[in-house]
Amino acid sequence: MTDQAPLTPDEAAGATPEARIRVLAEEVLAETDLFLVDLSVRGWKGSQVVEVFADREAEPGTGVDLDLLADVSRRLGFLIETEEIITDKYRLDVSSPGLDRPLTDARQFRRHVGREVALRLASGETVEGELMDATPASVTIQPMETTGTKSKKQRVASGDPVQVAHADIADARIQLPW
Known part of the structure; x- marks a missing residue:
C-alpha cells in the first residue's frame, strides 16, 4: 500500500x-x-x-x-x-471508490469490518477471509472456507485469525458475495 x-x-x-x-x-x-x-x-x-x-x-x-x-x-x-x-x-x-476498487489506504479498512476480503501480500502469499478488525497499523483476518453442497454453500471460519501489517499488503479487495 x-x-x-x-x-x-x-x-x-x-x-x-x-x-x-x-x-x-x-x-x-x-x-x-x-x-x-x-x-x-x-x-x-x-x-x-x-x-x-x-x-x-x-x-x-x-x-x-x-x-x-x-x-x-x-x-x-x-x-x-x-x-x-x-x-x-x-x-x-x-x-466513493465502490466495492470493486482495491482498498489502497489504511483508513478504508475500518468501515469494511465484517466483510470478506482478499489480501495479496508483498511476499506473494494470499490471505482471504472475514475482516475482523482494522487499526492504523494492521488488519485482522479470520480465514474462511466454503462448505456444503453446490446448492447450499456456506462460508465458515477456518483456523486462527491472522494479523497483517498494512505495510505488508500489496493489494486488498472486498470479496463480493455473488
Whole structure:
C-alpha cells in the first residue's frame, strides 16, 4: 500500500495538471471528513475526464454521503477553473471508490469490518477471509472456507485469525458475495 506525500503549493505550480488538481482536491477534502483515495486525469485536450475517489473513516456499514460528494465536486470544479488548470471542456467525476476498487489506504479498512476480503501480500502469499478488525497499523483476518453442497454453500471460519501489517499488503479487495 502506498502513501503519496502531497505537493506543497509551490511544487504544484510547476507540476502536471494531475498533480495540481491533487493538491486542490486534498485542500477541499481537508475541510470535510473525507480523504483522497485516488485521482486520475485521462483523455485528450477538449475531452478530459478528472476522476476523484474519496472515502471516509467511518464505522462498519456506513458509507459516503452523496450530498457531500456533490459539494466537493462543485468546490473542486470551481478551483480547477479558477486556477485555469484545465481550460478546455472536461468532465469531473467525484465518487466513493465502490466495492470493486482495491482498498489502497489504511483508513478504508475500518468501515469494511465484517466483510470478506482478499489480501495479496508483498511476499506473494494470499490471505482471504472475514475482516475482523482494522487499526492504523494492521488488519485482522479470520480465514474462511466454503462448505456444503453446490446448492447450499456456506462460508465458515477456518483456523486462527491472522494479523497483517498494512505495510505488508500489496493489494486488498472486498470479496463480493455473488
